[in-house]
Amino acid sequence: MSSEKESKPFLIDAKAVRTLARILNETNLSEIEYELDSGRIKVVRTGASQITQIPSYSSPHHVSISPSSVPEPSENLSIPPSHETDWSTHPGVLKSPLVGTAYLSSQPGADPFIKEGDQVPEGHTLLILEAMKVMNPIRAPKSGKILKILVQNAQPVEFGEPLVVIE
Structure with a gap:
């Protein structure tokens, strides 16, 4: 008898991790989460700047990526300043x-x-x-x-x- 939630390998999309890390670097967010049907990636800013992948299934697999393996965002990828007025x-x-x-x-x-x-x-x-x-x-x-x-x-x-x- 097979269980309803079988452990399937979750392939990490390196480009998605780099993009999430770049967004985290460029903003004041302390964490960001990205979820797909196959799993969930959660990037958290800590003192050690550790990035952790958390699968959506119940297996305790964690993947840590050291900050040195995540490329720094290039200067030309900065978000342009918003020219919208705060009408509130x-x-x-x-x-x-x-x-x-x-x-x-x-x-x-x-x-x-x-x-x-x-x-x-x-x-x-x-x-x-x-x-x-x-x-x-x-x-x-x-x-x-x-x-x-x-x-x-x-x-x-x-x-x-x-x-x-x-x-």
């Missing part, structure tokens, strides 16, 4: 009052309530948040110009998530 701290940001799904128009195919650059009066409907099958209009708390729309149509949103910036 903008004084005109309107945040979600509830968890739900944001809709930018009254129905599929209809024109959106607002576009970036539009002038809106106080009380104008900016979008609709659906929560538990109830449509909740989100209205402009003040008149102004729509500086940025931070959500996509039919996007799930969390409580406090920035939705729109009004200038």
